Amino acid sequence: MFCDDEKCKGRDVGSRVIDSRQSADKLSIRRRRECSECGKRFTTHERLEEFELIVIKKDGSTQAYDKSKIVSGMLRACEKRPVSINQIENIVFLIEKKLIDTGKREVNTTDIGDSVIRHLYEIDQVAYIRFASVYRSFDDLNEFLSELNNILKK
Secondary structure, eight states: OBOOSTTTTTOBOOEEEEEEEEOTTSSEEEEEEEETTTOOEEEEEEEOOOOOOEEEOTTSOEEEOOHHHHHHHHHHHTTTSSOOHHHHHHHHHHHHHHHHHTOOSEEEHHHHHHHHHHHHHHHOHHHHHHHHHHHTTOOSHHHHHHHHHHHHHO
16 A cells, blocks of 8 residues: 555555445445554545456457346247246356356357357246347258257257
8 A cells, every 4th residue: 555644755555444445335345444554544446447348249349248138039039938047147157157157258149149058948947049049040841840849969
């Protein structure tokens, strides 16, 4: 920490935390500190660094990660199916956690789509086939039937 007191002349000196409190918005922590050189007290505000993901689309363009797009795609696939919004939100949480845990700041749409497909297959195969038909861009009925046959074999 840098103390702005005349004695310390803006040098990086040690300090000890006297008091910590969460801010009203719960996005930062307010800390009262005491300079170990001169004893002057000062306040710091610390924020968690947000991890912003960038999505690389199939055409090579990029955009900021938006979980609402995953939720809306899953909601469409799960329409009139026995899949709750809580299940969908849990899946999205697991996908986000996996993406963040990799430590990469850029992620391909195929990684996200493949994760969604794996989770949907486990909870509802009709929703899975609906999502897969759009995600994998089935061109004709034969591709659709091939995917259905793969499910039936499993």
